[in-house]
Amino acid sequence: MKVNGQHFRTIWLKPDDETVVQLIDQRFLPHRFVIEEVRTVEQMATAIREMHVRGAGLIGASAGYGMYLAAIEASAGKLDEQLTRAAAQLKATRPTAVNLSWAIERQLRNTAEGKNAEEKVAVALRTARSIADEDAEHCRMIGRHGLEVIRQLARRAGKFATANPSGGGPVNVLTHCNAGWLAFVDYGSATAPIYAAHDCGLPVHVWVAETRPRNQGSKLTAWELGEHRVPHTIIADSAAGHLMQRGAVDLVIVGTDRTTLSGDVANKVGTYLKALAAKDNNVPFYVALPSSSFDWKLRDGLKEIPIEERGAEEVKQADGWFEGQQIEVRVAPERSPAANYGFDVTPSHLVTGLITERGVCEANEKSIRALFPEQAS
Secondary structure, three states: OEEOOEEOOOEEEEOOEEEEEEEEOHHHOOOOOOEEEEOOHHHHHHHHHOOOOOOHHHHHHHHHHHHHHHHHHOOOOOHHHHHHHHHHHHHOOOOOOHHHHHHHHHHHHHHOOOOOHHHHHHHHHHHHHHHHHHHHHHHHHHHHHHHHHHHHHHHHOOOOOOOOOOOOOOEEEEEOOOOOHHHOOOOOOOOHHHHHHHHOOOOEEEEEEOOOOOOHHHHHHHHHHHHOOOOEEEEOHHHHHHHHHOOOOOEEEEOOOEEEOOOOEEEEOOHHHHHHHHHHOOOOEEEEOOHHHEEOOOOOHHHHOOOOEOOOHHHHEEEEEEOOEEEEEEOOOOOOOOOOEOEEEEOHHHOOEEEEOOEEEOOOHHHHHHHOHHHOO
């Protein structure tokens, strides 16, 4: 996507020094656009854990590059042992997003084929690049398939110009958290169909749920939609049901950090409540994901998906921009305890469909396996 007219991915190698990984430090958005330079696996682990980078696809890509940095650091020593330690260090940063372990295991498998340290470093670099490139391409394809979902819905609702020459207003899409370009390497998952619709001239408007406690919706999704000139409106999380009751939402599209083979979806906490409201108001509820976000070993999301619990300060405090600097303020009683669950699980029966790089399917094992027959057990 573009920032001030210039194309950026979220993570890339420094053009004049391929031992340095550059990334967009999302802690400072939307107020400042900061590029961070990462030189060690320790720095990459910190970037993932402290959410300089976040989002399923980008976490995976960052882990891939982190393993490459580990290979560089260990090239003169016991490389395989160092890669194993780096893998454990990176896996411990964020437990819910399956892309993290998927990328790390891919690096371990590929680098094991290298015959010496130099070859292993080269393999790690190729693998990291492939993970990032595939993530961007898969999101682009999610955009193409999701565009057809929006087109069909617009025609049924009489909002598409060919179906309603007088115009029926834009297609209103509701999102939760940030499953946009900033959560992946490029395009995004939930936002990719929105960008594709906007770019082809199909009018869309996005209801952006703020997504407490870190406000990834109001900070990140709103910022990137604005950079792409997509019409949007920020709403409080609790306003989503109100809008659906009044027919102001045509469909919901969210992302996922881990989806089971049976179609259960783990996403940012609050997703489940939006799915319930969508079901009650007959609003289609879609989940957009690349295949790297499937956990092919799990079937029961409620019992088997690990749910990250983050620090209480994220709930009790808020940050913002004041007089040229970013500050934090306390919004809750100092002595009151707080619980901070990072994700929840939306059962498959609440999901209208899954939008993947291979097409759209129902949220059940039979339909998922039909799209990905190589995953048959």
